[in-house]
Amino acid sequence: MSALTGLLSNIQMYSTKDGPGIRTTAFFTGCNLRCLWCSNPEAMYPGRKIMYYASRCHRCGACVAHGADGSVIFGDEGCIIDREKCTNLFEMPDICYYDAYEEKGMEMTVLQLYGKLVRDRAFYENSGGGVTFSGGECLLQREFLYEVMKLLKQDHIHMALDTAGLWDFEAVYPALELADLILYDIKAWDRKVHKQCTGTDNQIILDNAKKLADMGKEMIVRMVIVPGLNDGRADIERRLEFVKSLGSCVRQVDILRYHKLGLGKYKALGLPYPLEEVPECPEEAAKDAVRLAGRMGLKATVGG
Ligand code: SF4
Numbered sequence: 586m587s588a589l590t591g592l593l594s595n596i597q598m599y600s601t602k603d604g605p606g607i608r609t610t611a612f613f614t615g616c617n618l619r620c621l622w623c624s625n626p627e628a629m630y631p632g633r634k635i636m637y638y639a640s641r642c643h644r645c646g647a648c649v650a651h652g653a654d655g656s657v658i659f660g661d662e663g664c665i666i667d668r669e670k671c672t673n674l675f676e677m678p679d680i681c682y683y684d685a686y687e688e689k690g691m692e693m694t695v696l697q698l699y700g701k702l703v704r705d706r707a708f709y710e711n712s713g714g715g716v717t718f719s720g721g722e723c724l725l726q727r728e729f730l731y732e733v734m735k736l737l738k739q740d741h742i743h744m745a746l747d748t749a750g751l752w753d754f755e756a757v758y759p760a761l762e763l764a765d766l767i768l769y770d771i772k773a774w775d776r777k778v779h780k781q782c783t784g785t786d787n788q789i790i791l792d793n794a795k796k797l798a799d800m801g802k803e804m805i806v807r808m809v810i811v812p813g814l815n816d817g818r819a820d821i822e823r824r825l826e827f828v829k830s831l832g833s834c835v836r837q838v839d840i841l842r843y844h845k846l847g848l849g850k851y852k853a854l855g856l857p858y859p860l861e862e863v864p865e866c867p868e869e870a871a872k873d874a875v876r877l878a879g880r881m882g883l884k885a886t887v888g889g
């Protein structure tokens with residue numbers, strides 16, 4: 586059996602938002618995009634991390650006493666951690682009785698992950714669900730992912746890949762071939778806007794979408810709308826026209842409203858939230874995009 590290991594940030598059971606039916610979603614750690622609106626910063630950045638939730642702190646003082654070199658002090662709301670100075674930060678989940686510290690990032694073998702994912706097989710079968718690999722960008726750990734997918738394929742479990750599409754097509758082809766469904770993001774049409782919002786150009790992403798369509802791979806395309814960033818009418822229209830050009834392999838377009846649900850996670854990681862000043866996407870803007878998609882003959886919904 587493979588000695589490969591993968592790094593995951595979370596495994597979400599009973600998910601109904603990451604593809605059809607009841608699913609288990611495995612969130613892989615590490616991403617090659619840096620979307621300003623990313624709501625999973627713990628999965629976007631590679632490696633293990635410690636999240637700190639001040640709301641759970643009972644001010645017992647244990648972590649303050651334990652923090653290396655005075656790196657943890659009391660603040661008005663919970664503790665203030667100097668993450669550079671705190672060389673023993675990863676010991677804190679064991680030190681705090683109140684679970685204010687949480688470690689994110691678990692290394693798993695192929696069999697360990699397979700064992701977790703196969704557990705809810707009966708739910709998948711009864712609901713038309715399955716397993717979704719998400720992230721971060723799950724295809725960055727393509728060899729590990731492929732080994733897990735091979736085992737699930739033998740069990741005839743439906744598999745979806747949730748991906749942002751920035752990868753070498755040939756390199757990830759074996760995993761794409763095993764997938765039953767691709768959840769694919771088109772984040773902006775305008776190259777400059779895309780680069781500004783995600784840190785990268787969109788050419789490879791658009792090319793890979795075409796290649797998936799040529800493969801005949803079933804896709805759900807997701808388009809996030811973020812006020813003032815990628816919500817221009819022309820950009821939304823061009824994105825939808827492109828999706829239309831992919832043909833019948835696109836079974837649906839999900840218009841995703843930008844929300845601030847990830848804000849607490851940035852705080853817990855001690856990171857600044859990039860879109861502090863940007864409002865959430867109004868429902869009407871998403872509905873407009875759905876209507877536009879409908880006029881183009883695309884099936885579209887708000888949400889995912
Ligand atoms: S150990 Fe936990 S409860 Fe105690 S001060 Fe630190 S964060 Fe607060």
Ligand code: SF4
Nearest residue numbers: 616618620623721749
């Ligand atoms: S592609 Fe997804 S996981 Fe990666 S930065 Fe963007 S929103 Fe976050």
